[in-house]
Amino acid sequence: MKFKALPILVLMSLMVVSAKATIWTVDNKPESPAHFKDLQAAIDSAVVADGDTLYVSGSQNNYGVIVLNKRLVLIGAGYNPNSEQLKTQVNRIELEYIIESNYAGDDTISSPANSHIMGFDFTYGINSQDGIGNIHLERCHVQSIDIKGHSWVVKNNIHQGNININDDVTNTLILNNIMLARINGACYSVTIKNNLFFKNAFSNVNNSLISNNIFLERTDGVSNSTFRNNLSYGSADYTFDYGDNTASNNIVNQDPLFVQAESTEWDWENDFHLAEASPGHQAGTDGKNVGIYGGTHPFPQSGDELYSGMPSIPQIIEMEVINNILPPGGELKIQVKARHQE
Numbered sequence: 001m002k003f004k005a006l007p008i009l010v011l012m013s014l015m016v017v018s019a020k021a022t023i024w025t026v027d028n029k030p031e032s033p034a035h036f037k038d039l040q041a042a043i044d045s046a047v048v049a050d051g052d053t054l055y056v057s058g059s060q061n062n063y064g065v066i067v068l069n070k071r072l073v074l075i076g077a078g079y080n081p082n083s084e085q086l087k088t089q090v091n092r093i094e095l096e097y098i099i100e101s102n103y104a105g106d107d108t109i110s111s112p113a114n115s116h117i118m119g120f121d122f123t124y125g126i127n128s129q130d131g132i133g134n135i136h137l138e139r140c141h142v143q144s145i146d147i148k149g150h151s152w153v154v155k156n157n158i159h160q161g162n163i164n165i166n167d168d169v170t171n172t173l174i175l176n177n178i179m180l181a182r183i184n185g186a187c188y189s190v191t192i193k194n195n196l197f198f199k200n201a202f203s204n205v206n207n208s209l210i211s212n213n214i215f216l217e218r219t220d221g222v223s224n225s226t227f228r229n230n231l232s233y234g235s236a237d238y239t240f241d242y243g244d245n246t247a248s249n250n251i252v253n254q255d256p257l258f259v260q261a262e263s264t265e266w267d268w269e270n271d272f273h274l275a276e277a278s279p280g281h282q283a284g285t286d287g288k289n290v291g292i293y294g295g296t297h298p299f300p301q302s303g304d305e306l307y308s309g310m311p312s313i314p315q316i317i318e319m320e321v322i323n324n325i326l327p328p329g330g331e332l333k334i335q336v337k338a339r340h341q342e
Contacts (some may be wrong), residue, residue: 016060024048031130039063039090043070050110058086062123065091066329068112069098076119078309079141079158080268082302087309092124092143095132113149119311125161137308139300139309144181147172155297158307164255165190170238178307180266182221194284194295198266212284216264231256231280231290234264256291271306 026042027034034057035041043066050071055072056063058077068074076088094158097111113317116136117126125143128135133149137157144161145154147169154163155175162181163174171281179197186192188204194212202221211228218237219230224244231251232238257278259319260271274280280290292299302308322333 016074021051022049023053023055025055025057026063028059028061028063029057032057040066043068043072048072056120059205060086060089062089064092065094067094067096068115069096069110070112071114072112073116074118074120075116075311075313076121076140076309078119078302078311079121080138080305080308082308087121088119089121092122093126095126095128095130095135096127105241110254112197119309121309130166139311141309156299158309166174176292176295176299178266178272178292178299194290194292194297196272196292198264212286212288212290212294227279229283229285231283249283249285251283251290253280258281266305 005278007156016145023034024042026035026036026039033111036045039054039056042048048054048070053073053075056074056076058081077085079087081087095112099108099109110137112180113132114134116138117140118138120140122140122142126137126145128146128148130148134151135149136153137145138153139156141158142160145163147163147165150170150172152172153175154177156177158178158180160180160196162184164184165172165186167185169190172186172190174183174190174192174195176194176233179195179201180199181193182200182203183205183229184203186208188207190208192208192210192213197213197215197217200218200221201215202219206223206225207222208222208225209228210222210225211230213230215238217232217233219232219235219240220237222245227240227245227247227250229249230240232240232253233255238250238253240250258271259273259275261267264271272291274289274291282289284290284294286295288294300312302310320335322335323330326332
């Protein structure tokens with residue numbers, strides 16, 4: 001007896017739980033046997049502790065507005081998974097901390113700092129209170145996000161809205177994203193690397209290292225920053241050595257020669273790998289391609305799906321019960337096939 005394309009929940013239930021953290025399952029489908037039906041209820045639950053992981057199954061129903069005030073790992077099924085699996089949808093996530101005082105006047109702070117969010121389709125985006133840092137956002141389809149704390153990592157996402165960065169933020173990495181909007185206000189040791197920008201890329205960005213990106217619109221809006229090994233094409237404002245910026249080894253106004261793209265507009269069907277004849281081929285600071293498929297975090301794909309957001313964990317694609325008739329006390333034998341995501 002074979003079962004194909006099992007829901008992600010089956011994999012979750014088979015995952016090994018570490019000694020220091022617990023894995024919980026969340027699924028808002030009525031027939032689901034998950035630990036929780038509601039994502040917010042799972043986050044708020046007293047049994048879900050800092051450092052735990054929530055696997056959030058794909059569903060036809062949106063999980064709504066989420067307030068995250070604990071250090072958790074949230075893993076969804078992706079924003080555009082294969083045709084046999086539903087995506088994991090949320091309206092938006094609010095990052096908040098809670099300060100509680102006891103009778104002695106001692107404060108206890110609960111914070112989402114150091115949380116990891118992967119594999120979600122956002123209707124809107126992520127809002128944050130000041131000072132919440134070390135957030136890792138990956139493999140999401142998201143609107144605008146607010147970065148108001150240090151040391152965020154934002155990689156392998158599709159951004160429909162702006163990335164807004166507070167002026168005092170440091171040590172943030174923006175890597176291998178598809179950018180359909182711009183970055184506002186990046187300051188102090190922000191690295192912007194191997195992204196693909198379809199619109200005007202920047203506004204009030206300064207003190208940043210900008211390398212190995214592809215720009216299909218304007219590159220202005222930057223000061224006191226360094227441009228290295230970027231490629232620009234298709235705009236009147238495509239230069240890098242303007243103002244007080246420094247620039248080296250950039251490729252100015254040359255067609256990137258994507259593998260399959262009828263225009264320089266975003267389309268889910270386009271393939272933005274670079275052809276070998278591309279001027280950006282092996283032209284990055286590391287000798288790899290510029291754009292989203294270069295660097296140390298190339299944009300992931302799942303099988304034939306170029307843009308899926310499926311998580312970087314193995315997923316069961318087929319399970320076969322070898323002996324579906326058992327004698328009393330018999331042993332059930334199951335053969336499992338899984339696929340590892342890039």
